[in-house]
Amino acid sequence: MEVLNGTDIPVIDLSLFPGSQNVDIKQLESEEFNKLRKACQELGFFLVINHGINPTLVQAVEGRIRDMFALPAEIKNRAIFPIFNAGYGPFEVHDVTKDTTPENMVFPWDHLLPNSVEEISARLWPQGNPAFCEELNAYRTQVRELSHRILRLLVWSLGVDISSQSASELFEKSYGNLRMNYYDKSTEKEMISKAHTDISCITILYQDDVGGLQIRTKQDKWIYTKPVPGSFVINIGDVLQMWSNGRYRSAQHRVVYGKSNKNRLSMAYFHDFLDEFEIRCPKEMIDKHHPQLYKVVVKGDIVEYLKKTGPNLYNPLHFKI
Template sequence: MPIPVIDFSKLNGEERATTMAKIANGCEEWGFFQLVNHGIPVELLERVKKVSTECYKLEREEHFFKESPPVKLLKEIIDKKSEDKVDNMDWEDVFLLSDDNEWPPKTQGFKETMTEYRAELKKLAEKLMEVMDENLGIPKGSIKKAFNGGEGEKAFFGTKVSHYPPCSHPEMVTGLRAHTDAGGVILLFQDDVVGGLEILKDGNWTDVQPIPNSIVINTGDQIEVLSNGRYKSVWHRVQAMPNGTRRSIASFYNPSFNATIEPATQLVENENKEVSQFGYPKFLFGDYMSVYTEQKFLPKEPRFEAVRGEKDLIISV
């Protein structure tokens, strides 16, 4: 069962209402959907593919296969002819791009291309958040304002560049362990050819099918809270594959660590049987991340309960 594919360009035309409804369905029923005709130039996306692949080959691949813990542990297990598996590690080469950290220095055109790409992705994320505002029936700009902790530009926008190399024993490792995302809106530019990304839908793992130059969208834990449970963050994972290196570039529009997150007032006031009765807490995103760092691969509900326990402290801050 393929996840929804939505033509984002149809927001501006006669099919706006239908497109809004498709996005609402993607957020409510799936937690994942793909955007095509999203406005990011194909020429830019082709450059992103080129520089990310070159960066991995030039600056990352050799170290991964020689020095990375999962490779070493897998070799030990195979040498011992053990039936063990590589636990608590991901078969993933990964680094983060943000405005204040060092970027790979050796790949020609990498910084210029990824800076341009990140700017386009941030604009797309903000358009999507306005669509979510409208679909939820809350004032325009509500989600962005919550993530920024008020007015200004304090929200965090980061980009995780990952490659999942081919694995000779994919049954013994996981590309990326199952989890929900901690933050807000996630925009993924995944590989055109090499699959492996799966979401948990109705108790079954479902492939997120590769579509050239699409952007995969998923909603994180903070969108679940702000929507009072109408939108869900969804379990997802990446399977290790025997052939091909999977490219995965995920950009995260997350709250500022000092932002207070809670269900939108209008949604609590209008609460009915169609909206979750879980009772989401009010908390600082930084406090949530402290819990998430330790519990990323565990169920999310105890994370919400953990920050609920800090409520009195948070309100006094």
């Protein structure tokens, strides 16, 4: 499959969008809203700038997380939890496909693991690490607020009334998981993380300057994305593809790494939902040109499917009508 190098993806300037709960219909036809729609429809990825996340805090958290991954394996293993998608996960090479899962640490929102930042920190540093907890919780709060702001823009861009029940539940029944991924530069050969789509609603990704993120296009080509300082990468997840009746695209992606002079770090925040959240596309998304594509399911159905199949390239297709 062809890989295109250094491709720019759309950059969305959040300072150009309204910040209130209400939006004038004329703003929905603005150049920036049209640019946002096209990015979600065609690529499923875009960058945001002027997002409001404190850059000093981002740098501080990156330093804390690099220090965390530098801990000895026997210490990191203390943060392994018998809970799906929580705590420490070691580097893994998959036997059949030979692709990889990077070393990772997941800090779920508190309904899955109460006080997850403090609980994981206590296992790693029994003597205490209050600065780690304070900075990580502050970052998690700021990125959560950003996820709500971006999701409002996406709902507006689809022409759905944000006060409607179908739209409001996107916020009321949501939570967020924060996943840190660490890619070791020491490998002597090129490594590829498992290609997948995200089952979340949207993902907010901070990546360092190493690069390596690839996105699969509609034309079945892999494109590299250039890291842009001060930006976050946003991608559409499976839940939003299904909720939007396929209007917005959950794109497959992966990371190619190794042969670098620096370990790669990414921090992904997944705006997600409780297992009982019902994924039902709103009536505005269905018409004679856009018949309903997906069954009405709850988020727990997708999670159970993921547990059986592992990270999957085609999660939404399993739930097509």
